[in-house]
Amino acid sequence: DAGVIQSPRHEVTEMGQEVTLRCKPISGHNSLFWYRQTMMRGLELLIYFNNNVPIDDSGMPEDRFSAKMPNASFSTLKIQPSEPRDSAVYFCASTLRGWSGYTFGSGTRLTVV
Amino acid sequence: GQQLNQSPQSMFIQEGEDVSMNCTSSSIFNTWLWYKQEPGEGPVLLIALYKAGELTSNGRLTAQFGITRKDSFLNISASIPSDVGIYFCAGPQEYGNKLVFGAGTILRVKS
Numbered sequence: 001d002a003g004v005i006q007s008p009r010h011e012v013t014e015m016g017q018e019v020t021l022r023c024k025p026i027s028g029h030n031s032l033f034w035y036r037q038t039m040m041r042g043l044e045l046l047i048y049f050n051n052n053v054p055i056d057d058s059g060m061p062e063d064r065f066s067a068k069m070p071n072a073s074f075s076t077l078k079i080q081p082s083e084p085r086d087s088a089v090y091f092c093a094s095t096l097r098g099w100s101g102y103t104f105g106s107g108t109r110l111t112v113v
Numbered sequence: 114g115q116q117l118n119q120s121p122q123s124m125f126i127q128e129g130e131d132v133s134m135n136c137t138s139s140s141i142f143n144t145w146l147w148y149k150q151e152p153g154e155g156p157v158l159l160i161a162l163y164k165a166g167e168l169t170s171n172g173r174l175t176a177q178f179g180i181t182r183k184d185s186f187l188n189i190s191a192s193i194p195s196d197v198g199i200y201f202c203a204g205p206q207e208y209g210n211k212l213v214f215g216a217g218t219i220l221r222v223k224s
Binding site: 004045048056091093099102104105106107 | 154155158211214215217
């Protein structure tokens with residue numbers, strides 16, 4: 001299995017630009033999670049989906065952030081417009097059931113200048 | 114909300130030494146998970162604990178689920194340079210399909 005695949009690995013963008021992060025979960029997994037990691041706040045859950053349906057987006061920082069999961073094999077996290085304080089590493093994780101199968105991708109390091 | 118407190122924040126040890134770190138909470142957790150994150154990668158699950166008092170090993174790693182269900186410990190024996198990374202504890206939130214993570218313990222090993 002290829003694991004959870006995220007793209008791009010690195011993204012540098014100018015303030016005000018739209019940024020789209022992509023995630024392909026492990027085939028067969030039905031839950032998908034987006035996290036943000038910063039030095040100050042550690043790992044924060046932004047949103048998660050069950051069977052492609054957003055269940056809890058209470059961690060999404062503000063309206064500039066949106067996430068979609070159009071099908072079981074693809075999800076996007078979009079930031080529009082981006083701001084320097086959005087600079088962080090964004091992780092996607094997926095699982096089928098239980099916690100032992102909870103698998104993270106390698107992350108996207110976003111830098112907004 | 115539920116929070117996990119990890120200690121120490123960081124450790125710089127000599128290769129071959131044993132390492133101990135812990136995680137505490139004011140809330141009860143029914144599952145404890147320990148992850149390791151290496152530079153440039155996502156966290157990887159090391160050990161999962163499901164029962165109070167449980168002691169589980171994975172090679173040189175041993176983790177315990179505290180009797181009170183409010184704490185967990187991770188020990189690494191005979192550390193080696195590849196043990197370097199950030200170690201996180203995590204547990205499922207009370208409601209919903211979400212994990213809460215501790216702030217992590219940064220481990221550096223001097224060879």
